[in-house]
Amino acid sequence: MSYDKILEVKDLVVEFKTDRGIVKAVNGVNFDVFKGKTIGIVGESGSGKSVTALAIMGLIPNPPGRIASGQILFNGKSLVNMEASEMRKIRGNKIAMIFQEPMTSLNPVFTIGNQIEEVIELHQPHLSNIERQAKAVDMLRLVGIPSPEKRVNEYPHQLSGGMRQRVMIAIALSCEPDVLIADEPTTALDVTIQAQILELMKKLQKELGMGIILITHDLGVVAETCDSVSVMYCGQIVESADVETLFNHPTHPYTKGLMDSIPSFDSTSGHKKERLQTIEGMVPSLFNLPNGCNFQDRCSKVTESCRGMKGDPVLKPSKGEGHFVACFNPLS
Amino acid sequence: MNLYLYIFRRLLYVIPVLFGVCLVIFVLFNLVAPDPAYTLLGKHATIQQINELHHELGMDKPFIVQYLDTVKTAFTFDFGYSWASKQNIWDMIKAGAGPSLSITGPLYILSSLLSISLALLVAYFRGKFIDKFVLVLSIVGLSIPSLAIILFGQWFFAYKLGWFEISGYENGFPNFIPYVILPIILYVFIFFGGDTRFYRAVILDEAYQDYVRTARSKGLSEYKVMFKHVLKNSMIPILTNLIIQIPSLILGLLLAETFFSIPGLGAMVVKAINNSDFPVIKAMTILSAFGFILFNVLTDVLYTVVDPRMKLK
Numbered sequence: 214m215s216y217d218k219i220l221e222v223k224d225l226v227v228e229f230k231t232d233r234g235i236v237k238a239v240n241g242v243n244f245d246v247f248k249g250k251t252i253g254i255v256g257e258s259g260s261g262k263s264v265t266a267l268a269i270m271g272l273i274p275n276p277p278g279r280i281a282s283g284q285i286l287f288n289g290k291s292l293v294n295m296e297a298s299e300m301r302k303i304r305g306n307k308i309a310m311i312f313q314e315p316m317t318s319l320n321p322v323f324t325i326g327n328q329i330e331e332v333i334e335l336h337q338p339h340l341s342n343i344e345r346q347a348k349a350v351d352m353l354r355l356v357g358i359p360s361p362e363k364r365v366n367e368y369p370h371q372l373s374g375g376m377r378q379r380v381m382i383a384i385a386l387s388c389e390p391d392v393l394i395a396d397e398p399t400t401a402l403d404v405t406i407q408a409q410i411l412e413l414m415k416k417l418q419k420e421l422g423m424g425i426i427l428i429t430h431d432l433g434v435v436a437e438t439c440d441s442v443s444v445m446y447c448g449q450i451v452e453s454a455d456v457e458t459l460f461n462h463p464t465h466p467y468t469k470g471l472m473d474s475i476p477s478f479d480s481t482s483g484h485k486k487e488r489l490q491t492i493e494g495m496v497p498s499l500f501n502l503p504n505g506c507n508f509q510d511r512c513s514k515v516t517e518s519c520r521g522m523k524g525d526p527v528l529k530p531s532k533g534e535g536h537f538v539a540c541f542n543p544l545s
Numbered sequence: 546m547n548l549y550l551y552i553f554r555r556l557l558y559v560i561p562v563l564f565g566v567c568l569v570i571f572v573l574f575n576l577v578a579p580d581p582a583y584t585l586l587g588k589h590a591t592i593q594q595i596n597e598l599h600h601e602l603g604m605d606k607p608f609i610v611q612y613l614d615t616v617k618t619a620f621t622f623d624f625g626y627s628w629a630s631k632q633n634i635w636d637m638i639k640a641g642a643g644p645s646l647s648i649t650g651p652l653y654i655l656s657s658l659l660s661i662s663l664a665l666l667v668a669y670f671r672g673k674f675i676d677k678f679v680l681v682l683s684i685v686g687l688s689i690p691s692l693a694i695i696l697f698g699q700w701f702f703a704y705k706l707g708w709f710e711i712s713g714y715e716n717g718f719p720n721f722i723p724y725v726i727l728p729i730i731l732y733v734f735i736f737f738g739g740d741t742r743f744y745r746a747v748i749l750d751e752a753y754q755d756y757v758r759t760a761r762s763k764g765l766s767e768y769k770v771m772f773k774h775v776l777k778n779s780m781i782p783i784l785t786n787l788i789i790q791i792p793s794l795i796l797g798l799l800l801a802e803t804f805f806s807i808p809g810l811g812a813m814v815v816k817a818i819n820n821s822d823f824p825v826i827k828a829m830t831i832l833s834a835f836g837f838i839l840f841n842v843l844t845d846v847l848y849t850v851v852d853p854r855m856k857l858k
Contacts, residue, residue, distance in 0.1 A: 272761055276672070305764035312762075317755040322777050322852055332763040368853040384763065 219391050219424050220246035220269070220308075225283035227261070227268050227448075230276060236499045238264040240448035241283070243528070246392055246424040251415075253439035253456070254428045255471065259496050261448040262428045266394045269426070270310055271300045288391070306336040309385035313397035315378035319369040325380045326365035329353070329387055336388045352383040357413060375406035382413065389421055396428045411438050432475055436460060441535070444468050447496065447507040450528060454536040464531050464538040464545075466512045467492070506541055516542050548846065555842040559835065566834040567615045574823055575608065581821040585628060602628065602823075615827065624828035629820040634828045637813060644714055645797035645809030647721050652729045653794050656736045657787055663737075664744030668752055669771050679741065686738030695804050698731040712806040728801045740786075747782045751775045780851040788844045792836030796829065 227239040239261040246252055254262045267273050269285055271292060285292040287308065292300065312318045320328060329349040333340060340348065346365075353361035356379040369377055378398060385393055395414065399407035415438060418425055427439055435442055436456060443453040444467065452465040463469040473490035494511040503509055506519045506526050519526075519541045528537040582598045583590065590598075599605045603614060618624055624634035667676040703711040709727035751757070752775050760774045761767075797811030806812075810829065817825035848855045 270762055272758065301764040301766060303764070305762055310762045312755060312759065314755050318759045320756040320760065320774050320778070321854060322780075323774075324853075331765070335764055370854050381759070384759075 217248045218245050219248055219288055220426075221284070221286040222265070222269065223284040223286070225265065225268060225285065226281040227264050227273060227278060228281040229278045233500050237281070238278070238448055238499065239268065240525075242443075242445070242448070242450055244443050244450065244453065246426055247440075248391070248424055249418065249422045250440045251418065251425040251427055251438055253435040253442040254426060254445055255430065255432060255435055255442060256445035257430060257496055259499075260445040262445055263396050264448075265445075266310065266396050266426065266428055269392075269394060270304055270308060271295070271297075272304075302336070305332050305385075305390075306388045307390055308392045308394065309388065309390040310394040310396065311378070311381045311385045311398050313400050315374050315381055315401060318381055319377055321369055324366050324368055325353075325372070326350075329365075329380070329384050332384055333387050348387065349383075352387045353380070355386070355417070356380070356383045357409075358383075374402055375410065378402060378406075378410055379413070382410075382417070386417060386421065386423075390423055392424045392426065393418075394426045394428070397430070398427075399434060400429070400431070407434070408437075414438065432460075432471055444471070447499065447502060449507070449525065449539065450537075451508070451526075451540065452536075452538045453528070454531075454533065458533050458536050462532065462536075464536070464543045465508075465540045466514045466542075466544060467508050469544060470511075470513075514542050514544065518542070552842060552846065555845065556838075559838050562834060562838055563619045563831065564616060566831060567612065567619050570827055570830055571608075571612050571615050574827075575611070578821060578823075581628060581823055584821040618824075618827065619831045622831075624831075625824050627817070627822055627825050629817070629822045629825075634825055637825065638810065638828070638832075641797070641808060641810040641813045642795065643716065643809075644721070644807050645795065645802065645811060648725045648728050648732075648801065648807065648809070649794035649797060651725070652732050652736075653790060655729065656733045656740060657790075659733060660737055660740035661744050661783065663741050664748055665771060665776065667741075668745055668748040668775075669767065671749060671752070683738035683741045686734055687742070691732075691735045691800060694731055694735055695728075695801065698727055699804070702730075703727055712804070714805075714807045724805070724807065728798070728805050728807070732798065732801060743786060744779075744783060747779045748775060751778045754778070777851065781848060784847055784851065785844055788840050788847070789837070791840050792833055795836060796833050 222242055222244050225239055225242045226237060229236045229238055242261070242265055244252060244254075254265065256262050264273065264278075268280055269292065273280065280293050283293070287303065292303070295303075319325065323331075326346065326349045329352055330345050333345050333348055337345075350361045350365050353364055358364050358376060358379055364372075369380070372380065382398075393414075398414070399410050402410060411434060414425065414427075417423075425438075427434070429435060439456050441453065441455045442459050443450045444459075444465065445451070446467055452459065452463070452468045454462075459468065460472070463472055470490070470492040474492060476489055492511055497503060497507060497510065503520070505521050505524070506512070506515075509515045509519045512519065526539040526541050528539045530536065531538045531543060580595075581602070582595045582604070586594055586598060596605075603611065606614075626633055627637060630637070663679060667679045670676050699711055703709045710724050712724075714724045715721055748771075752771070756778075757770060757774060760770045765774075795810065796814070797809040799811040799815055801807070802809045802811035803815050813825065814829050816822070817829075
């Protein structure tokens with residue numbers, strides 16, 4: 214059902230010019246976002262998740278960054294090289310984003326009502342002042358903020374982190390976007406609040422039918438909320454599949470490593486208390502990527518052929534439908 | 546917290562501060578400065594003349610009494626008479642305030658408007674040509690001593706080109722204009738470098754905050770992002786810098802007034818220092834201390850207007 218596909222990212226390459234040369238923060242990324250579905254993008258810090266998100270929003274700081282090649286198609290229309298004024302009509306309206314830091318993402322000197330109304334005023338100028346104010350209150354109610362009529366006149370510092378993230382969600386959803394990009398929306402929050410926020414996003418997705426791109430490093434969050442997952446490493450997607458396939462049959466050693474590093478509290482399975490598994494080493498510097506597979510120095514299954522000169526491994530279909538993996542020596 | 550109560554309480558701080566200011570003035574004049582009697586009577590004064598003058602000026606009283614006299618002056622604003630010209634000091638201040646303000650008033654408005662709008666502009670175009678151009682210009686302005694700028698301006702614009710009066714002053718509204726234009730222009734240039742650098746740094750500090758990214762992600766234009774979101778958050782340091790300059794406006798420009806022969810308060814202070822005219826210096830020091838305290842309170846009150854996180858305590 215191709216009409217369900219609202220956002221397509223094709224061979225996206227994002228480069229940053231630095232003093233030490235050009236760095237490819239995102240290097241050939243492909244994924245699709247479907248209406249009413251959530252795609253998770255998982256990876257360690259510096260794997261290019263956030264840059265991918267900013268590229269979709271058209272917010273890559275330029276200079277030093279730029280989209281070097283590839284396509285981002287929104288409802289079939291290319292967002293790359295779109296006129297700035299055209300892009301502003303989509304940003305915040307059709308494609309909205311929430312960020313990792315609820316504590317600092319809201320402007321401290323404006324009331325939250327003002328900040329919600331601002332985006333409504335921008336994209337729905339036909340609404341009157343009163344309608345707009347009413348809508349801001351409605352949005353606060355929608356995201357579960359108690360006594361929204363009162364809260365609407367409060368400033369961000371009067372709200373807790375979880376409440377602020379709800380306000381961010383209210384801002385992002387107030388124009389009923391087709392795509393919501395959530396960049397680590399729960400990382401800075403308490404675990405209990407995390408669950409509430411994820412629950413809220415799921416609920417609102419059902420009501421509004423938007424596609425969500427959920428960026429996270431937390432596989433637990435992915436398991437809870439996503440329909441499909443792409444695992445990123447060094448600016449590339451190394452494995453993508455639907456959630457069940459990925460969790461049941463991780464094929465890339467990196468994906469497997471990520472899963473093994475989730476602490477387990479399963480006391481019934483008879484396992485003795487084991488040391489937490491980690492992935493040895495660090496993400497290689499983007500300035501100095503190895504020949505062959507980028508994961509070779511940390512991989513437990515590395516072979517001579519992985520270190521060869523034949524370039525990066527490409528995504529190839531693996532067992533199961535829609536399961537792709539980029540590995541010279543995948544797990545079976 | 547009641548605003549008036551807050552202001553009242555803050556103004557109470559004036560009392561200990563004035564005591565301190567008086568102590569500093571007193572110590573400086575009695576222990577560091579030369580005996581004013583020698584300056585006033587000249588080289589050939591007799592011991593008797595000096596003693597008489599000391600008695601007349603109250604300098605033969607015990608130190609503690611002299612100090613308390615100074616404190617009394619500070620609280621009553623009764624500054625007495627100048628030792629040098631025998632004029633009432635309040636009359637001197639009234640006479641000098643007009644000429645000083647005719648320069649510092651327009652200068653303050655022009656240079657603040659120029660540096661803040663320029664800072665917003667270069668912060669908007671950060672890293673681009675215009676930013677670098679203004680950077681170079683402001684560093685040039687910062688590096689040249691103001692004395693050199695004044696002398697060059699007088700020589701080039703007033704003497705060589707004959708566009709302005711070289712120096713002098715006439716009282717009354719339209720009459721003073723030809724005399725103040727050149728000093729104003731030169732001082733706009735002298736202040737421009739430092740102020741623009743300061744405001745640019747303040748604005749850029751805000752320009753990379755997370756809420757700016759949020760504002761952009763809403764689809765706001767860059768203009769709105771800078772002038773609404775960034776500017777309002779930069780207001781605290783900007784306000785502080787703006788308001789704290791006001792008391793010095795009243796003090797006048799020491800150097801400019803001397804060089805342009807403008808009979809303002811700045812020139813009056815310079816003359817008083819040269820003549821060891823203790824009461825005049827005392828009066829101006831006390832007044833400016835008072836002004837700084839007053840405008841500090843005003844700054845604090847204004848903070849609460851621009852930043853909802855601020856609460857008066």
